[in-house]
Every structure is written in structure tokens, then in C-alpha cells.
Amino acid sequence: MDTANNKTEDESPANANDYLWDRSGERDPEVQRLEALLEEFRHVGPAPVFPAIVQHRRWTFFPWRMRLFPVLAGAALLAITVVTFLLHQRKPFPVVMAGWDVSRLAGAPRIGRMTISGKEGYRLGVGQVLETDVQSRASLQAEGIGQIEMEPDTRLRLLVMGAGLKRIALDRGTIHAYIWAPPGQFVVDTPSAVTVDLGCAYTLKVDDSGAGLVRTSLGWVGFKLNGHESFIPAGAACATRPKVGPGTPYFEDASPEFRAALARFDFQVTTPKQRAEDLRIVLAQSRQRDALTLWHLLSRVDEDQRMRVYDRLASLIPPPARVTRDGVLRLDQPMLDLWWNALGFDDISVWRHWEHSWSGAATPVREK
Amino acid sequence: MASTSGDRVDLLAAGRGRRSVREESAPEFSDDAMLVHAAREGDRAAFGHLYERYARMVHGVLLAKVPMGDVDDLVQDVFLKALRRLSTLRESGSFGPWLAAIARNVASDYHRRSVPEDPLEDDPSDNDIDVENASADHEGPAAILDTIRSLPDAYRETLILRLVEGMTGPEIAQRTGLTHGSVRVNLHRGMQQLRAKLNPHPSRHPPEQETL
Numbered sequence: 001m002d003t004a005n006n007k008t009e010d011e012s013p014a015n016a017n018d019y020l021w022d023r024s025g026e027r028d029p030e031v032q033r034l035e036a037l038l039e040e041f042r043h044v045g046p047a048p049v050f051p052a053i054v055q056h057r058r059w060t061f062f063p064w065r066m067r068l069f070p071v072l073a074g075a076a077l078l079a080i081t082v083v084t085f086l087l088h089q090r091k092p093f094p095v096v097m098a099g100w101d102v103s104r105l106a107g108a109p110r111i112g113r114m115t116i117s118g119k120e121g122y123r124l125g126v127g128q129v130l131e132t133d134v135q136s137r138a139s140l141q142a143e144g145i146g147q148i149e150m151e152p153d154t155r156l157r158l159l160v161m162g163a164g165l166k167r168i169a170l171d172r173g174t175i176h177a178y179i180w181a182p183p184g185q186f187v188v189d190t191p192s193a194v195t196v197d198l199g200c201a202y203t204l205k206v207d208d209s210g211a212g213l214v215r216t217s218l219g220w221v222g223f224k225l226n227g228h229e230s231f232i233p234a235g236a237a238c239a240t241r242p243k244v245g246p247g248t249p250y251f252e253d254a255s256p257e258f259r260a261a262l263a264r265f266d267f268q269v270t271t272p273k274q275r276a277e278d279l280r281i282v283l284a285q286s287r288q289r290d291a292l293t294l295w296h297l298l299s300r301v302d303e304d305q306r307m308r309v310y311d312r313l314a315s316l317i318p319p320p321a322r323v324t325r326d327g328v329l330r331l332d333q334p335m336l337d338l339w340w341n342a343l344g345f346d347d348i349s350v351w352r353h354w355e356h357s358w359s360g361a362a363t364p365v366r367e368k
Numbered sequence: 369m370a371s372t373s374g375d376r377v378d379l380l381a382a383g384r385g386r387r388s389v390r391e392e393s394a395p396e397f398s399d400d401a402m403l404v405h406a407a408r409e410g411d412r413a414a415f416g417h418l419y420e421r422y423a424r425m426v427h428g429v430l431l432a433k434v435p436m437g438d439v440d441d442l443v444q445d446v447f448l449k450a451l452r453r454l455s456t457l458r459e460s461g462s463f464g465p466w467l468a469a470i471a472r473n474v475a476s477d478y479h480r481r482s483v484p485e486d487p488l489e490d491d492p493s494d495n496d497i498d499v500e501n502a503s504a505d506h507e508g509p510a511a512i513l514d515t516i517r518s519l520p521d522a523y524r525e526t527l528i529l530r531l532v533e534g535m536t537g538p539e540i541a542q543r544t545g546l547t548h549g550s551v552r553v554n555l556h557r558g559m560q561q562l563r564a565k566l567n568p569h570p571s572r573h574p575p576e577q578e579t580l
Contacts, residue, residue: 020530020555021537030563031531037509038532041436043427047419048444050412050451105480144458147469149476178472180465180545200550201472217521219550234522234554344556346549 098161099125100140105149107136124158131155132173142166145186146179146197159189170212174205184351193240196222198351200234210242215252220346223249230296233345241267248296251289258285262293279305283312291317291343299331317343404460407451415454419447422464425543426471428529432517433475436510442478446471465545515565516558523558526551 018025102111102122109116109132116122116138124130124140132138132154140148145166150156154173160166166181169189179186179197186197191210195202200219206212214221215237223230223238225245232238238249247266250259261281264270270278279301286294294313301309310328319328319335320342327335340348400421406414426446430439449470457466516527529540541551 020559021552023536034512034531037512040509041513041532042534043424047416050415143456147473178469180462180469219546235520344553346547
């Protein structure tokens with residue numbers, strides 16, 4: 001497996017320019033020229049003098065406290081006894097859950113019925129709704145997870161804030177997410193698909209009908225509903241529709257004809273003849289980087305069409321060793337994964353690991 | 369959050385091509401964690417070491433998004449914000465990605481406060497520069513930097529870290545928390561687009577075949 005993968009990486013066009021990657025291999029004169037020219041903008045200078053770092057105060061025992069120890073211990077024991085008694089008499093206290101810090105960027109966003117104003121800190125807890133109207137914007141931040149900016153007319157709910165899974169629901173509107181949590185831990189439900197962060201920054205839009213669009217600017221995103229899955233690397237986008245799920249991802253610089261045909265193929269009910277024509281346009285207009293789209297189409301077309309998609313994809317990015325035509329046509333998952341890795345986007349094992357860990361998370365949580 | 373930065377490293381290492389990520393980055397993550405811990409204890413020298421380690425990364429992230437004249441001041445802002453919030457960083461090994469996020473936020477705040485005529489809007493139409501007039505303008509360093517900053521968001525930051533700040537791809541991945549694969553792809557595609565913009569005339573410079 002390792003050898004095969006290494007071979008795949010070596011063959012990948014993305015790996016061809018080692019000088020650009022780590023200055024190894026044959027020198028690239030143009031890269032060297034640019035390095036020399038741009039060096040003048042490089043950061044220089046020593047660290048400034050930073051202000052004193054304020055430490056949290058620590059508990060220290062003084063001798064006089066030691067003399068009070070038996071009294072304090074007795075008081076503590078009494079307090080514990082009383083509290084334990086009261087706890088047994090009452091319903092359990094609600095567990096205080098972690099949440100996202102919310103700040104206002106414009107207008108008057110609301111958490112439930114509470115309006116956020118000024119610069120005071122607010123917190124969105126599990127089960128709460130954060131909403132912006134047409135004039136307001138808000139920002140959410142959680143240490144160790146990331147930051148989300150909400151555009152006007154957006155509604156989201158915090159669903160889960162667990163150790164390995166952070167989950168929100170975007171009911172409508174637009175969010176920009178910058179996530180630094182480990183890949184696979186931040187999940188956004190939309191009415192028509194589940195978005196899984198795989199180490200990235202992205203924009204997610206949902207309209208009033210529940211249709212969505214994700215656009216990735218860094219890293220990559222997984223989009224999933226009921227076994228229908230799409231992977232969207234940087235520079236690509238993917239639409240989703242209620243009851244259909246995620247469409248086929250595409251690079252946003254693809255031709256308008258390509259994109260229009262793909263949209264019809266994914267979401268419109270058309271005749272078999274029109275569907276065949278749309279696929280023909282997509283295949284004919286595809287460039288090498290549109291291998292992204294063709295790889296996804298392999299599992300979304302019927303058997304006859306799959307052969308055409310295979311042939312076009314193989315002409316753009318030849319399948320790596322151990323990936324056979326027969327295997328791909330019968331949708332052998334390991335072979336499809338090997339071919340994906342050869343496309344040069346990212347390693348699909350990250351996604352498979354997520355699927356294995358969170359198989360139940362691929363269905364949107366219904367609002368109560 | 370119970371998970372640690374090691375989770376991310378483990379997860380990445382689960383990918384066959386990622387073993388080197390773990391091998392290369394683990395000691396540095398550990399160093400970061402120690403420095404963060406010391407800084408939290410009030411050790412300003414430790415925070416100074418973090419500054420020296422990450423200043424180029426922060427500078428590059430900002431340079432990709434804000435005018436050159438304001439970058440140095442904003443670098444200081446980023447580190448001061450980080451210093452104030454250091455006690456809230458739960459995973460001390462994730463200092464780099466956390467700091468990069470602060471830098472991106474500072475850049476976003478800068479644009480929110482700026483007047484609309486700021487030329488660094490992340491507009492897809494930025495990609496369609498006037499290539500006919502571009503070649504003559506792209507001789508000087510400042511013009512080349514502007515050309516890089518006209519590239520899509522995904523590529524400009526990585527290219528600036530590589531070409532301006534002099535970081536290698538593995539360093540960029542380690543400092544920013546992006547995967548090796550993402551950095552490699554961003555570098556390659558960004559460089560491809562940069563070459564096309566700097567050498568727009570196929571007759572003088574044969575076009576590179578489009579690759580992934």
C-alpha cells in the first residue's frame with residue numbers, strides 16, 4: 001500500500017516541482033528569481049518587548065492557614081453533606097455545556113429573544129438559536145475549534161459541543177467558517193446535506209427552500225447525505241438540494257456550458273436523451289483539473305455512461321497502478337479511493353477515518 | 369475539548385502519505401507546547417521565542433491580505449492579541465494554526481474598518497487581470513507582489529509564505545496547520561497561475577500544460 005501510494009505521489013503532477021515544495025531537486029530559475037526579487041518584503045527584525053504576562057493567582061498556604069486547617073476541613077465536610085442532601089432532594093442541576101462566544105459585528109443579532117448589543121461577551125449554548133436580521137452580522141468563536149462569521153438574514157443553532165464532535169445547524173443564510181479543529185470534528189447540518197470540515201476555510205449558503213452551496217477557499221470540505229458524498233477542495237464549489245443531497249463538485253473556473261450541463265444533470269428531471277447530452281457536454285468540456293468532477297460522476301451515472309466517464313477521466317489522469325477498468329466500473333471503493341489520491345487534491349483516508357468514527361453523524365439532526 | 373493537537377497529527381498520519389508529517393512535526397509541536405506553557409507562566413522570553421518562530425508566518429498571512437505599509441503594525445497587533453488570549457488556548461500544540469486564525473481575523477477586521485476603495489478585496493474577478501498590459505508592469509518586486517495578491521485567496525497566502533517569507537512547503541504546513549497535500553496543491557496551482565500572469569504571451573514563453 002505504501003509503495004503504491006508513493007508511486008502515485010511521485011507520478012502526481014502536483015509533486016513534480018520539488019524545488020517549489022522544499023528547494024530539493026532541480027532548481028527552478030523562475031522560482032529562484034521570484035525569491036530573490038521578493039526577499040525585500042520578508043519579515044525582519046527582532047521580537048519587540050512584550051508587556052508583562054498576567055498570571056492567574058495561585059493558592060498558597062500560609063502558616064496561619066495551616067492552623068485553621070481542621071476548622072476549614074470540618075466546614076467543608078459539613079458543606080458537602082448539606083449539598084449532597086439537597087441534590088438528592090431536588091432534580092439534578094442542568095449540566096453547563098460549552099458553547100461559542102458570540103460578538104456583534106453589525107446591527108442587532110439575537111440569541112433566542114436576547115438582543116446582542118455593544119461589545120459585551122455573549123455565549124451561544126447547546127440548543128440555542130443565533131439569528132441575524134437583514135441589517136445585522138455576528139461572529140462566533142470557540143478556542144481550539146475556529147471562527148464563524150454570520151452574514152445578514154442567517155439563522156443557526158448549536159447542536160453538539162462534544163469532545164470530538166462540534167455540530168451546528170445552518171437553517172438559512174450564509175456563514176464563513178475558518179476552522180482549526182482537527183479534520184472531521186466540525187460539522188454543519190443544512191436542510192439538504194451535512195458539511196464536514198476537513199481542515200479548511202469555506203463559505204456555506206442555504207436559501208429559504210433549503211438548497212445550499214459550499215465554496216471552499218482553503219483545505220477541503222466533505223458534503224454528505226444518505227450515502228451521497230462530495231469532496232470539495234480549495235477553489236471548488238458544490239450545490240445541494242433538499243431530498244436530493246449534494247450535487248457534483250466543480251471548479252468555479254470551469255466553462256459556463258460545463259457548469260450549466262452539470263447543474264441540469266445533477267438536479268433537473270430531464271429526458272434520458274437530454275441527460276446523455278448534458279453528460280456529453282461535461283465530458284467534452286472537461287479540463288485536467290475537472291477530473292474532480294469526473295471522479296464524482298463515476299458513482300452517479302449508469303453503467304453505460306460510466307464507461308464514457310471512465311475513458312475521459314483516464315485520458316486526463318491515468319489510473320494509478322492496481323486500479324483497473326473493471327474495478328472502477330463495478331465501483332470498487334478501494335480502487336476509487338486510490339484514483340482519488342492520484343488526482344492530487346488530498347488524501348481520502350482522512351474522510352474514510354471520519355466516516356468510520358462518525359457514521360451516525362452523516363444525517364442532519366432534526367429541529368425539535 | 370478532550371482531543372489534542374496530536375489527534376490531528378494522528379489522523380493525518382493515518383493517510384499513507386502523511387507519515388512524514390508526524391515524524392517531522394512532532395518535536396516542533398512539543399517545543400511549541402513547552403513555550404506556550406512557559407509563556408502562560410509569565411515567561412516573556414518564551415513568548416519571544418514563539419514570536420521569532422512564527423513572525424514570518426504571521427507577516428506572510430497579513431501581507432496576502434492587507435496593504436504593505438500596515439503589515440508590520442498588524443503583526444504586532446496579532447502577537448499582542450495572542451498574548452492576551454494565551455490562557456484561553458486549550459491545545460498548546462495548536463499554537464500555529466490558532467495564531468494564523470488570529471492573523472486572518474485581524475486582516476478581516478482591518479478591511480471592515482477600511483474605506484471601500486481598498487484594492488485587496490477577495491473578488492473572483494481579481495483573477496481576470498489585464499494580461500495584455502500586465503507583462504510590462506510585472507518587472508518590479510512590488511508589481512510581482514501585487515500580481516500574487518491578485519490570485520485566488522487559496523493560493524496567495526501559501527505563495528507569499530513560500531516566495532516572500534522563504535518558508536518551505538513542509539514549514540508552511542507545520543506553521544499553519546494545513547495538510548501537506550493542501551499546501552502542495554496550493555503552491556503548485558498558485559505558481560502555475562502566477563507564471564501565466566507574469567508570462568502572458570505564449571509566443572515568448574511556451575505555456576505550461578495544465579496540470580492538477
